[in-house]
Amino acid sequence: MNRTSDKEKFLESLHSRINQNRERVENGELEQAYAHFEILCSILSAYEGCIGANEIKSAYPDIEWQTNTVEIPTEILRAIVEGWLEYKRTAPAKNMGQAFGLEGGGQGRSSTLKRDKTRSKSKYLCNQAVIEILDSAEDPEKRISQDAAFMIVAEKEGVSHHTVEAAYKKYAQGIREILESEGWV
Structure with a gap:
């Protein structure tokens, strides 16, 4: 397989994932925050896989998503994605605040x-x-x-x-x- 087809497959997969998550949110099967954390993971993965921001936008499901955007440094997105992945990996032992490093995590440490x-x-x-x-x-x-x-x-x-x-x-x-x-x- 060549790199272009891998990129196209990834973008198609991202587009599908976004649409599936949106549908699940609309049907009450999934909380919007959960769906959006998952989408952030995919977007950051695409970017770190050398897919450009404009190409990623092309996978967004509609014109509103494609035009109503804001540029965010990857360092910020990475902190959010890493916190989310830590939460998914450690729940229920850690709550979301602990996974993101926002709560004390016991031992008398304050938030x-x-x-x-x-x-x-x-x-x-x-x-x-x-x-x-x-x-x-x-x-x-x-x-x-x-x-x-x-x-x-x-x-x-x-x-x-x-x-x-x-x-x-x-x-x-x-x-x-x-x-x-x-x-x-």
Whole structure:
């Protein structure tokens, strides 16, 4: 067999698979998310098999699918496909969040979402403390200490002084470097 016929067979198979999955979704036999994860696997496989994006589009079932598209880096698609394949391989031992590396997976480890929210909140608290310090530095008569800035932010945000101080200790150096590189301090 030559490469062109293999490519054509793969594209025909992709077209068929998409149509079958769509039909199964419409008939209530398959959840749409499941069907689309499966289709993503096939699309990425085609792309990694050196079938170009426009050729893959030609296998899409209708003009809406072919024109209503967005270009996504393969690295992003690969992470989704690998998470999906891990889920299929390990279910029910791992739930989907664990397969994608989003949930803690036991041993007291918190979820990626929770860790990211905590990190974002800490950076926010640090930024607020820096703003309080910088704002007060503009007027020598109104200058405040770091500790006073921590107390102001803690009161405004409904957290402890210690929480603001810990956030400041963790993130202030990075913020200072950014401010200095931009010529703001």
